[in-house]
Amino acid sequence: MSPKHRKSPSSASRQRGFSLMELMIALMIIGVIATLGFKAYGKYSAKARYTKAQDTMKTVAEGLDQHYLKYGKYPDLGSFDAMVDANSPLVKQNMIPVNTPAKDMWDQPFEGKSTKATYELKCLGDPTDQEDRPPFTREPGKIGGASTTPGGEAAGGTK
Numbered sequence: 001m002s003p004k005h006r007k008s009p010s011s012a013s014r015q016r017g018f019s020l021m022e023l024m025i026a027l028m029i030i031g032v033i034a035t036l037g038f039k040a041y042g043k044y045s046a047k048a049r050y051t052k053a054q055d056t057m058k059t060v061a062e063g064l065d066q067h068y069l070k071y072g073k074y075p076d077l078g079s080f081d082a083m084v085d086a087n088s089p090l091v092k093q094n095m096i097p098v099n100t101p102a103k104d105m106w107d108q109p110f111e112g113k114s115t116k117a118t119y120e121l122k123c124l125g126d127p128t129d130q131e132d133r134p135p136f137t138r139e140p141g142k143i144g145g146a147s148t149t150p151g152g153e154a155a156g157g158t159k
Contacts, residue, residue, distance in 0.1 A: 046126060049105035050133040053123050056101060057110065060084065061138040063095035064119050068140070073116040080112035080121065 018026075060083055067090060068074050075089045083090055084100040091098055103109050104123050111122040118140055126133035 046129065046133065050126055053104040053110075053125075054136070056104070057121050057123055057136070057138050059100060060090070060096055060110075060112070061119070061121055063090040064114055065140070066095045067093070074114045074119050074140075076116055077112075077114045080110040083112060083114065 060080070064074055064083070070093075075083075077083050077088065081102045082088060084096065084102050085091065086098065088096075090096045091100075101110075106124075106127055108124045108127065111124075113120060119138075121138040123136055125135040
């Protein structure tokens with residue numbers, strides 16, 4: 001070999017790879033990114049559970065409204081469990097799906113009752129964050145703050 005291509009003794013004994021300090025810094029960066037990702041995932045997961053609870057309540061409310069439109073009255077059911085039970089007129093007449101859950105996504109029971117004239121459905125909301133995902137109710141004519149009757153008319157009788 002020519003003198004130009006010879007390796008110096010100090011570079012030949014030097015090992016290639018990462019130092020412990022470089023590995024520790026890389027692990028810290030990964031840890032910070034993972035922490036931020038898990039927090040964001042938890043936030044979106046909680047929002048999805050709340051939306052699912054709203055959808056379940058909407059499905060049952062729409063089933064009750066369909067019953068009202070078909071028969072001119074709501075079924076007389078004393079609890080939410082009775083509304084989603086397999087023997088419920090709402091389930092038997094395919095106004096709500098079979099196996100509609102009686103509990104929300106936080107394992108709290110939905111509350112509800114219906115009489116021939118009205119109904120009220122309640123969800124207790126997210127027990128860990130009542131400020132962002134508070135309890136909510138559904139009643140005829142009061143859907144999301146809107147004031148409509150089961151037939152879709154405004155509360156004053158006009159569309």
